[in-house]
Each structure stands twice: as structure tokens, then as C-alpha cells.
Amino acid sequence: xxxxxxxxxxxxxxxxxxxxxxxxxxxxxxxxxxxxxxxxxxxxxxxxxxxxxxxxxxxxxxxxxxxxxxxxxxxxxxxxxxxxxxxxxxxxxxxxxxxxxxxxxxxxxxxxxxxxxxxxxxxxxxxxxxxxxxxxxxxxxxxxxxxxxxxxxxxxxxxxxxxxxxxxxxxxxxxxxxxxxxxxxxxxxxxxxxxx
Amino acid sequence: xxxxxxxxxxxxxxxxxxxxxxxxxxxxxxxxxxxxxxxxxxxxxxxxxxxxxxxxxxxxxxxxxxxxxxxxxxxxxxxxxxxxxxxxxxxxxxxxxxxxxxxxxxxxxxxxxxxxxxxxxxxxxxxxxxxxxxxxxxxxxxxxxxxxxxxxxxxxxxxxxxxxxxxxxxxxxxxxxxxxxxxxxxxxxxxxxxxxxxxxxxxxxxxxxxxxxxxxxxxxxxxx
Numbered sequence: 001x002x003x004x005x006x007x008x009x010x011x012x013x014x015x016x017x018x019x020x021x022x023x024x025x026x027x028x029x030x031x032x033x034x035x036x037x038x039x040x041x042x043x044x045x046x047x048x049x050x051x052x053x054x055x056x057x058x059x060x061x062x063x064x065x066x067x068x069x070x071x072x073x074x075x076x077x078x079x080x081x082x083x084x085x086x087x088x089x090x091x092x093x094x095x096x097x098x099x100x101x102x103x104x105x106x107x108x109x110x111x112x113x114x115x116x117x118x119x120x121x122x123x124x125x126x127x128x129x130x131x132x133x134x135x136x137x138x139x140x141x142x143x144x145x146x147x148x149x150x151x152x153x154x155x156x157x158x159x160x161x162x163x164x165x166x167x168x169x170x171x172x173x174x175x176x177x178x179x180x181x182x183x184x185x186x187x188x189x190x191x192x193x194x195x196x
Numbered sequence: 197x198x199x200x201x202x203x204x205x206x207x208x209x210x211x212x213x214x215x216x217x218x219x220x221x222x223x224x225x226x227x228x229x230x231x232x233x234x235x236x237x238x239x240x241x242x243x244x245x246x247x248x249x250x251x252x253x254x255x256x257x258x259x260x261x262x263x264x265x266x267x268x269x270x271x272x273x274x275x276x277x278x279x280x281x282x283x284x285x286x287x288x289x290x291x292x293x294x295x296x297x298x299x300x301x302x303x304x305x306x307x308x309x310x311x312x313x314x315x316x317x318x319x320x321x322x323x324x325x326x327x328x329x330x331x332x333x334x335x336x337x338x339x340x341x342x343x344x345x346x347x348x349x350x351x352x353x354x355x356x357x358x359x360x361x362x363x364x365x366x367x368x369x370x371x372x373x374x375x376x377x378x379x380x381x382x383x384x385x386x387x388x389x390x391x392x393x394x395x396x397x398x399x400x401x402x403x404x405x406x407x408x409x410x411x412x413x414x415x416x417x418x419x420x
Contacts, residue, residue, distance in 0.1 A: 011314070015372075016326060049357070184362060
């Protein structure tokens, strides 16, 4: 279905899946705001669940550029809901890269789609960049929002090496999410005629 | 009162930054009162008196909790919950206001004035159109599950995915297809300069609103 051009049909479809992606991201992201341990596990399970809408989207992509637009819009919406601007900055770089990787497999070769989704998901690391590299500022900001016990729990769980662990967690979560997405596409979406 | 979508978006950005970011202490409290006052006034103009009052009540509760609840013991949980709610509620209300008072064609007309390419404006308009639809569909799925006596307890996240996310995704795709058909019928895929019945343009109330947004941000910078 690739080789299509980025027409209105493709643009509307991109909007639909961006909305789904952002809603899943927001719902599961909010779990972490309540319990510190989930905040630390977030980099793993958030890209995992988001893999479901993403893989169906990838299976329906019609043209180059759709994944790019999804990433930039998702980054902008995440920014508008009060997250760090780093997410948007990363999205501008990583989403086109993911698009190119997926296109190399004509959007139909699973290993490349999986790699594309891993790259795409790494933009989420932008949410925690302030926690590690603009630390004083970030902690001052969240301690206005949360009490000391919550902040201390978060600080103790996040020494600097955790940043690299989180990047790896996103990659692992995204890879599992891609597999999960592929399973659900085969089990539910293809029989329902959503993927041709 | 019809307002320009651009004025609403500027206000939303300002309220978002202030509402999620400002503290409840000192100058932050004043900035919050201004911000909440704007949201409450807009809702009142639409006749949503209950929502308007709830915005004021949320911020009032947040300020009261900050002043009188000492952050120790059990009070921490209560204060934290009130604090979080007081931060988000006015922003959420304004988001609902922006979405419910702006048609998709107004959004498109306004964003075109900002000279954004259609490759970004069309998906953006679809996202805006879809967020309330997804909430509505999700409720409908919940109702359908209840009427069949299905209940999802904790500890079965896999079931949540299959019973809620999969049907929601299917509905989203189906509605998206209908939306595409509707949009193509209305000639959204023509590349000629589009005209629009939606009148957008800054009039005095819009300048006032954008000015109020800028003033809120300026206040935030100077007081904190």
C-alpha cells in the first residue's frame, strides 16, 4: 500500500492514529504521576502499550511522511500538556529517522518496522532529560507539585546511570510493544479487515 | 461570543504553562487567581455556570490546602491530591471549552492563517476532532461491557488491552474512514486556495484575550 502519495486520506489517517497514540501515552503516563515506582518503570511499559496503535498504523501506512508527522504532532501535544520541550526537539529528529527505517522495508518488513518503532519511541526519553541533566531546576519544579517524600523516592531511584538504563528500557519496551502490536494485528485487526 | 481560534490557543498555552507550573505560594497564588478568573469568565460567558464555579472552587481549594494543611502525616496525601486536582482542573476545563466552542473548519482556517503546511494542519485538526470522540467511544465500550456483566479487575492488564484498547482502536479506524469520506466529499483534497465560511480574524475581544494571556505570562515571569 506504500508508494501512495501523502494525500488527504493519508493525512486524516495520520491524525486518527496520532490521537490514539497520544491518548494511550497520556493514560499510561499518568499512572507514573501517582506512584514513584511506576514513574521508573514507565520507560518500559509505556512504549510497550503504545506499540499496539503504532503497529496497526505502520501496517496501514500509505506514504512516506506519515510516521514523521505522527511523531512531530505527538511531540507537540506532549509539550502542550506540560512536558519538557526536549520531547518535541527529539521528535523532529527521531520521527523522520524512524520513517526512513520503515520505508527501507517498504513498511512491510517486520524487523525494520520494529527497529523504526524503537527509534520512534526514544523521543520519550525527552520527558526525563530534565530529571538527569537539569536536575536542580527540575527537582525545584516538581517539589512544588509533589511532597518531599515523593521527591526523595524519585531522587533515590534515579542516579545518573539510570538515564542510560531508561534508554535501554525504552528500547526493550518498544521491541516487546512491536511484537505485542504485531500479535494483536494478526489476532484482531486483520480478521476485522482493518489491514489489507 | 465567537472568538478567534488563535486567540483561544494562545490563551490555552498560557493557562497550561501557568496552571501546571506555577506554585501555590506567594506570587504564584496571585498568578493562579488571574488564570482561573479568565477560565471562569469564559465558561460563564458560555453559560456553563457549574463548570465556571468548579474552576474557581478547585483553585480556591488548592490555595486553601497550601495555606492550612501542613505537609506531614496523612495530610500529605490529601494536600497532594488537592494540589494535583487544583493544577489540572482549570486547564482541563479550558481545553474542553476550546474544543467544544471551535469547529474543525475554524481550526483549519485559523491555522492556515499561521501559514502552517496542510501536511500538519489536517492531522492536527483530526486529532482535535478525535480526542472527544475517543472519550465518548471509550464510555460506550464501558457501557457495553457492563451490560454484559464484564468487569476488569486489577492484575489483568492483558485483558484491559483486548477488551478496551482493541475495540477503541477499531472504532477509531471506522470513524476515521467516515471522516475521510466526508472530507473528500467536501473537497479537502483539492489544492486550490480554500475559502471558508468560518470567519476568523482578530476582533477587539480576541486582542483582549491574547493580551490577557500575555499579561498572565508576564506576571508569572515577574512574580516568580
